[in-house]
Amino acid sequence: MSNTANGAPKFRQIADQIRARILSGELRPGDEIPSERAVAADYNVSRPTATKALMLLRELGLVHSIQGSGTFVADLAVNRRANERYTKARTSGRIYADGTRAEIVAAEVIPEAPEHVARALQLEAGSAAIRRRRITWEGERRAETSTSWFNAELAGTAPRLLTKERIRSGTLAYVEEQTGRLGTYARDRTCARTAGADAEALGLTDEAAPVLVVEHIVYDQHDRPIEFAEAVYPSDRWSYEQRYDLT
Template structure:
């Protein structure tokens, strides 16, 4: 097999892997046949076959004899990067049964010190706080808080509304300000839920371990756009990554 053919089948697999992890394709969704993929990507049928075989080996797809090939039930919660990928492709931050309830949208005159550091704000600067609970069907899957500089209150007023921003807050800020999100950094830690997180996530005990992800989005000038904190209950966050060993 030539390197060009190899690149083609991996490109197809990478495309579908991204669509599955972002939630654009959900468990049970049927994927195109080998013949249809060959036409769509302008490749030979064996190349399309190899792409589907790789995705089955990695656990992303299941084939049912006589019925077709379907997205497997990964039972994962999406990383921020996966959600951004979905927003870019589909124009919405959530998909399927996912929805967010914005329970607070306000200006905080004295934000916590770690938020001030994360947003690189001058001391004594106010910040916008958007606090939400994310659901997947009837299950609470995430409690998160997004922070922005209070200077955005006039140019991006919807940040102070509890109405959902379907394209996502970062995309909205990009649209309103002309800034472009270039990269993001995630920092993951674990701790006990505590009373507030346990109540919002519907956990039986405040001592239940949870995963906490601090997420900062930067523009092209390395200036922070958003500082976010997300808390996930046990079993609801999976980070999937492919990397070369050569």
């Protein structure tokens, strides 16, 4: 079914592929994961290898097993990262999974972009920029507030950036379509601070509550920034997991 030809053990490759489907929203909480027998057949591996793959997913807290019923996606209290949303958008044409929605609360041109925004977008100091601010909901809970910034020159070629209408495929996919500039890589910087002015948008009662902030810059094929985004998350809605080799 899937190509597992890379350097990692096959059980980890299988687990990583299923994990990607979960974190992209393709597999939702409560969805059944293929059985060990099905995984072994789909990936052309032995039953012990399939068992280890599902065991790894359980260890990561992504799935849980019910005796006599099967293995199911767990109810995750984690936020999906940008690369997982891009995967969702490019495979399904929708950036948000079922049960998740975004409310656009601002879409406007700011005559003078904040200094750190101008620096991230490689604009001259005092330049205008498009600001698009949203609140992301998971069910009835506010899971994230984020602001995307773009060069104000895009106002003519990508006018939907200045409306409060949702762009189902995501702002990046829309800008790519309108301009021909393709997002080829991104850089993230993560830090923590108190909620401050973001407390109300996140439904927090204490402005001193801790939040996580991710600054995200997408670059095109010519190494020029397309989008600078600032996302803020409540402390209990974020989990970061990364695998890397030690040599």
